[in-house]
Amino acid sequence: MSVEEFDVVVAGGGPGGSTVASLVAMQGHRVLLLEKEVFPRYQIGESLLPATVHGVCRMLGVSDELAAAGFPVKRGGTFRWGARPEPWTFHFGISAKMAGSTSHAYQVERARFDEILLNNAKRKGVVVREGCSVVDVVEDGERVTGLRYTDPDGTEREVSSRFVIDASGNKSRLHSKVGGKRNYSEFFRSLALFGYFEGGKRLPAPVSGNILSVAFDSGWFWYIPLSDTLTSVGAVVRREDADKIQGDQEKALNALIAECPLISEYLADATRVTTGKYGELRVRKDYSYQQTTFWRPGMVLVGDAACFVDPVFSSGVHLATYSALLAARSINSVLAGELDEKTVLTEFEARYRREYGVFYEFLVSFYQMNVNEESYFWQAKKVTRNQNTDIESFVELIGGVSSGETALTAADRIAERSAEFAAAVDEMAGGDGDNMVPMFKSHVVKQAMQEAGQVQMRALLGQDAEPELPLFPNGLVTSPDGMRWLPYHPA
Numbered sequence: 001m002s003v004e005e006f007d008v009v010v011a012g013g014g015p016g017g018s019t020v021a022s023l024v025a026m027q028g029h030r031v032l033l034l035e036k037e038v039f040p041r042y043q044i045g046e047s048l049l050p051a052t053v054h055g056v057c058r059m060l061g062v063s064d065e066l067a068a069a070g071f072p073v074k075r076g077g078t079f080r081w082g083a084r085p086e087p088w089t090f091h092f093g094i095s096a097k098m099a100g101s102t103s104h105a106y107q108v109e110r111a112r113f114d115e116i117l118l119n120n121a122k123r124k125g126v127v128v129r130e131g132c133s134v135v136d137v138v139e140d141g142e143r144v145t146g147l148r149y150t151d152p153d154g155t156e157r158e159v160s161s162r163f164v165i166d167a168s169g170n171k172s173r174l175h176s177k178v179g180g181k182r183n184y185s186e187f188f189r190s191l192a193l194f195g196y197f198e199g200g201k202r203l204p205a206p207v208s209g210n211i212l213s214v215a216f217d218s219g220w221f222w223y224i225p226l227s228d229t230l231t232s233v234g235a236v237v238r239r240e241d242a243d244k245i246q247g248d249q250e251k252a253l254n255a256l257i258a259e260c261p262l263i264s265e266y267l268a269d270a271t272r273v274t275t276g277k278y279g280e281l282r283v284r285k286d287y288s289y290q291q292t293t294f295w296r297p298g299m300v301l302v303g304d305a306a307c308f309v310d311p312v313f314s315s316g317v318h319l320a321t322y323s324a325l326l327a328a329r330s331i332n333s334v335l336a337g338e339l340d341e342k343t344v345l346t347e348f349e350a351r352y353r354r355e356y357g358v359f360y361e362f363l364v365s366f367y368q369m370n371v372n373e374e375s376y377f378w379q380a381k382k383v384t385r386n387q388n389t390d391i392e393s394f395v396e397l398i399g400g401v402s403s404g405e406t407a408l409t410a411a412d413r414i415a416e417r418s419a420e421f422a423a424a425v426d427e428m429a430g431g432d433g434d435n436m437v438p439m440f441k442s443h444v445v446k447q448a449m450q451e452a453g454q455v456q457m458r459a460l461l462g463q464d465a466e467p468e469l470p471l472f473p474n475g476l477v478t479s480p481d482g483m484r485w486l487p488y489h490p491a
């Protein structure tokens with residue numbers, strides 16, 4: 001069997017896989033992505049966060065395409081939750097980090113959203129093969145050195161690569177190869193029953209695109225507008241109430257809706273979609289878990305393959321795309337010969353676990369129903385340990401920007417910065433500026449990055465390049481374009 005060679009091979013073409021593949025290919029590396037299905041394919045997880053839309057998606061270059069897609073604009077969330085009997089609403093825009101043009105996300109049909117990201121990966125130079133199911137990793141001692149997969153004809157193939165990424169989601173067959181095991185949370189062990197409705201009621205403008213989350217005796221409902229008329233509706237029930245979704249699913253969903261007055265009111269004139277991709281009622285165990293370790297030499301987990309936490313704050317796509325960004329930075333740094341694998345993947349795992357951890361820790365307190373929203377806001381401040389007001393802490397945590405990473409809040413500024421940086425680099429290297437990728441690989445650029453590091457960046461780019469501080473003692477910081485890591489040298 002002939003073995004193809006790539007710098008990176010990615011299993012899975014969901015948001016995690018297509019993001020990491022694109023961000024590595026954009027640095028001029030050879031990337032193969034293997035996806036089991038043929039897109040567009042159905043997936044749950046429709047409510048996005050601003051950090052994904054204005055951070056990672058801008059870095060990927062798909063912001064304009066998303067804006068033009070007509071997805072409902074999500075300005076925040078409306079909750080009937082906790083001790084207060086009336087619904088309460090939060091707006092992303094009250095945080096300075098998400099104010100103005102970045103104060104919203106979208107509610108997306110995942111078949112369309114995921115296809116936009118996958119097609120973008122192809123445009124960025126990723127070799128994408130759909131209908132290809134990854135079956136195992138190839139190992140050489142400690143190191144993972146490639147993947148085995150079955151192509152659409154059923155032929156088994158092998159590919160070798162410097163890095164393997166498992167982004168194949170919660171049903172990943174590979175994740176255990178990284179070492180350790182999936183550790184399931186004792187706290188979050190619920191099940192979701194969900195379907196789609198036409199003609200449901202909308203929240204009043206300007207929050208008609210908000211997610212509506214409603215707690216009731218057996219659990220909670222999500223109510224996500226996917227168009228003017230189509231709504232995604234799901235009941236998440238506690239493990240103790242699992243029998244409520246056994247048997248006839250139609251009857252079960254109707255009974256749960258009847259238990260919840262607000263959702264009953266919103267669906268009073270609606271009919272359930274019973275044909276096409278939205279015609280099926282589906283059940284998912286949304287058990288929360290995290291793998292003992294997120295990497296080993298040559299192999300990295302991103303997205304649901306690594307961890308998942310209860311869906312109430314719509315954090316899944318954010319965690320998938322953010323971990324993909326962290327992984328891409330790490331791999332780009334190693335492939336450019338700038339930093340070693342252990343250093344960068346330790347940074348990757350620490351940041352990824354921090355982000356997962358704030359959602360997890362906060363969610364535990366959010367399930368306390370006998371308090372009002374002010375208490376949740378206070379708890380968010382405690383978990384994120386920042387200088388903001390309580391409500392800002394809450395909004396930044398659930399907007400996905402509590403890490404303070406510029407790449408997640410000001411990717412447009414980063415794009416400008418990269419252009420300036422490329423021009424400066426070009427000048428230093430005496431090139432013509434037309435071809436950025438070879439420039440970034442040049443000896444001059446490597447030296448600028450490694451030796452002069454951040455001080456030089458600041459000198460090149462002025463105040464706008466004021467560097468972030470490391471998130472952890474002795475940790476790394478991001479390069480001005482957000483694509484790699486740099487060692488931290490205090491001024």
Ligand code: FAD
Nearest residue numbers: 012014015016036045046047134168169303304314316317
């Ligand atoms: P996926 O989106 O699962 O993509 C993995 C890809 O890998 C798939 O395309 C799959 O076909 C492919 N694949 C699988 N096996 C193989 C293989 N062997 N070889 C090749 N390819 C393979 N998230 C939100 O952001 N907002 C929400 O509102 C939200 N609601 C949710 C509600 C519920 C009930 C649940 C359970 C989850 C929800 N999520 C939500 C989470 C969200 O669905 C996931 O976190 C997100 O899809 C993870 O992205 P991913 O790229 O890691 O994996």
